[in-house]
Amino acid sequence: MNPLVLAIILTILPVVELRGGLPVALLNASKEGVSQGLIFLIIVALNILMVFVAFFFLDYLHKFFLRVKSYKRFYEFTLRKMQNKIDKFEKAHDSIGVWALFLFVAIPFPLTGAYSGVLLSWLFGLPRKKSIMAISLGVITAGIIVYLGTIGITSFLG
Numbered sequence: 543m544n545p546l547v548l549a550i551i552l553t554i555l556p557v558v559e560l561r562g563g564l565p566v567a568l569l570n571a572s573k574e575g576v577s578q579g580l581i582f583l584i585i586v587a588l589n590i591l592m593v594f595v596a597f598f599f600l601d602y603l604h605k606f607f608l609r610v611k612s613y614k615r616f617y618e619f620t621l622r623k624m625q626n627k628i629d630k631f632e633k634a635h636d637s638i639g640v641w642a643l644f645l646f647v648a649i650p651f652p653l654t655g656a657y658s659g660v661l662l663s664w665l666f667g668l669p670r671k672k673s674i675m676a677i678s679l680g681v682i683t684a685g686i687i688v689y690l691g692t693i694g695i696t697s698f699l700g
Contacts, residue, residue: 545570546581553588559655560589560685565692578693586685589656590678596660597670624653624661631662640672647680650688656681 546567553563567581607613621628627646634642647659656677663673 544574546574546576549581549585550588553585554592556655556657557652559592559657560585560681561650561652561655561688563589564685564688568689568692569696578689582685582689586682589681589685593656593660593674593677593681596657597664597674600660600664620661624658627653627658628662628665632666635666635668640668640676643668643673644676644680644683647677648683648687650684650691655684 549563549567549570551563552558552566553560555562564582564585567585568578571578571581604617608617631642631646634645638645643659643663646654646662647656659673659677659680662668663670663677
């Protein structure tokens with residue numbers, strides 16, 4: 543499989559997202575003759591696009607999928623895994639508002655990406671436009687952090 547296609551697939555997966563897709567894409571960009579700047583823009587834009595897909599899914603399809611036993615178990619499992627982060631977010635949200643959502647998404651840790659940001663926004667009923675802006679800015683920030691980290695590590699390792 544083409545490594546850039548793999549990077550795109552990784553980027554749209556809920557757990558991996560930009561944190562996995564961008565390093566794979568950057569490491570293979572030069573091999574494919576593609577600029578790293580273009581790769582960065584594509585991966586970040588794709589991750590931001592997934593914000594709209596996730597909101598659409600939660601708004602219109604989620605309630606139907608809850609009837610499927612395996613989906614319901616996965617949804618409940620994900621909520622349990624995220625419960626500690628949800629509690630921290632809720633405390634922070636009270637004091638700093640939508641900026642908490644930005645910070646949550648911007649820090650490139652597992653389960654803190656765009657999909658989790660959308661889920662938090664949806665669960666708490668946060669204003670949609672502000673949430674989309676905060677999540678998008680968080681994705682861009684996380685993208686910059688992952689980009690710099692990837693470039694730094696590859697430069698260090700030679």
